[in-house]
Amino acid sequence: MSAITGAYAFNEKGKTYLDKINDAVKTLNRRGPDGSGTFRHENVVLGHTRLAIIDLSTEASQPFTSSDGQYTLVIDGEILNYRELRKELEGQGVKFQSQSDTEVLIALYSREKEKCLPKLNGAFAFVIYDKTAGTIFMARDRYGEKPLHYYFDTDVLIFGSEMKSIFAFGISKSISLNIVADYLHLNYVPQFRDAVIEQSYFHKKGVYTIVDNKDSAYANSNRWYGLPQPSEEYLIPTYEDATKTVRELVDNAVQLRMVSDVKVGVFLSGGLDSSIITALAAKDNHKIDTFSIGFPDEKYFDETKYAMQVAKHLNTNHHVFSISNNDFLDSLNSFFETLDEPFADSSALALNILAKETKKHVKVALTGDGADELFAGSNKHEAEFNIRLHDFKSSFIKTGLPLWNILPGNRASIFKNKVRQLRKFAIGANLSAADRYWNWAGHASTAELQKLLITGEFYVNDKNKRVFTSGITQDGDLNEILRADMELVLEGNLNVKMDRMSMLNGLAVRSPFLDHNVVDYVMQLPATYKIQAGKRKRILKDSFAGLLPAEIYTRKKKGFDIPLQKWLNNELSGMIEELLNEKFLKEQNIFQAEEVSNIRKQLQSNNPGNSVARVWGLLVFQKYWINCIKK
Incomplete structure (x- = not known):
């Protein structure tokens, strides 16, 4: 590295x-x-x-x-x-x-x-x-x-x-x-x-x-390399054979990534993916070091109990870094300073601190990144699967859009997050498969972007949308969505986040699920091997059944969220005023000041919707512009 x-x-x-x-x-x-x-x-x-x-x-x-x-x-x-x-x-x-x-x-x-x-x-x-x-x-x-x-x-x-x-x-x-x-x-x-x-x-x-x-x-x-297409039907292995092969390939990938002349540990969130990697890394490594981050000030966002449960089960040397809101805010400067390309996945803030603390113990860390995109593990994969069922539940959610639009929806609590998801599902259900994918991948419509950018009618187009959704058809299966995620989300978001935040702290990170032997095999398996009604990551769970505590296989995916809305409305309100005020925006001449003001007002309303992500995206861009362009 x-x-x-x-x-x-x-x-x-x-x-x-x-x-x-x-x-x-x-x-x-x-x-x-x-x-x-x-x-x-x-x-x-x-x-x-x-x-x-x-x-x-x-x-x-x-x-x-x-x-x-x-x-x-x-x-x-x-x-x-x-x-x-x-x-x-x-x-x-x-x-x-x-x-x-x-x-x-x-x-x-x-x-x-x-x-x-x-x-x-x-x-x-x-x-x-x-x-x-x-x-x-x-x-x-x-x-x-x-x-x-x-x-x-x-x-x-x-x-x-x-x-x-x-x-x-x-x-x-x-x-x-x-x-x-x-x-x-x-x-x-x-x-x-x-x-x-x-x-x-x-x-x-x-x-x-x-x-x-x-x-x-x-x-x-x-x-010299491209993702393989799904296998022809006559070449598809039985489900039982496929589970054995997946287990063998992932195990081989982990053992290969344990090769090092320095100490190796594992990021352990307590989710299925990192827990599997930990179990495989720990089997021949007594008391391997594992690392997780906790948020004692924000219990809704704290999942350390699951990481500790897995660590105890596998007898690892587990380190929990309990991070306060002040710790997060103190880390903002290093985050902004490393950006030489705008990047506003807010979970990078938590990853920055995790990498910084982990580096004090090891020089290399394994991670579970890539499993969601390979095995259909995210909320949007289950939502896409459900929409394609055309069942009563999906129809009910779709027709309930007027109600979901009225109710407050954001990531700040269980109820509000569920409303946010229902609203997003209902909007997506009314779109084509390709348009739905692009809508769910982002935070703003074409019309909203055109209003936000100066001369936005000229600069906002569908070029990249067409590139990344060209393989998504109306009658295809979920493998088309997973392939698009490997091309768009994995490379542009997840890999950038992991590389930048780990290397900012001099920590090397290795991702066993991205071993090409694993990827090539899984990408060719039928979508039904990866997801069925109520069961995401089907083949991954079955391949490693019995290896982990039972709760790890069944608990709902939470994600690496942080209390961003709370910070934007409180601790970061001064930064918003400094970087998104009318005078600054007009001198900069990139954004329409009136539209930025509308987004800021929505952030402070009872129904902030996507304004949390949009305001954060604007703040990150402004910091990037000041640090890399203006000076």
């Missing part, structure tokens, strides 16, 4: 950027506190900061140059099956000087080039400079676990694990209001291609790019 940055000049003007490499590396120190390095040759600079997990010696430091001097590599992430690959290479006569996965990767690439990518198991984004050919090779992992941003014009290609390293090279920073509109709907930026800053992009997951400057600026990208 680490961070990377660098630049590749296409002409003399482009070379003027290269002297900024040390400034760029400094912006990434938090991601890699164990060391840093740079490399320069002709029109190329590479930079790296290191979080040492595998082979702690300086022999594994980066940028790493091959023994023949032809290739130089920087990588963010890790190749987990490097030992297996090393044995294969040693059988071909390759000699190694270190015990690192970095040296294995560069040796493998030197022989197989892009064909090495399907052999890699891990989370990674890497860049290799070929001194002989004068080219740059860029690649990213299958599911976008590790980030790779880049800026591209006719003079230079600049890349980095975070946009702040790219900013350090001195690029121009013009905002794309089209992408801002997508952000204001989702509260994160979808990682299809374009980023918020014009001419800056997300390198696509499962894709490699070769960059050359022999004739002119040239980049050629090719896909």
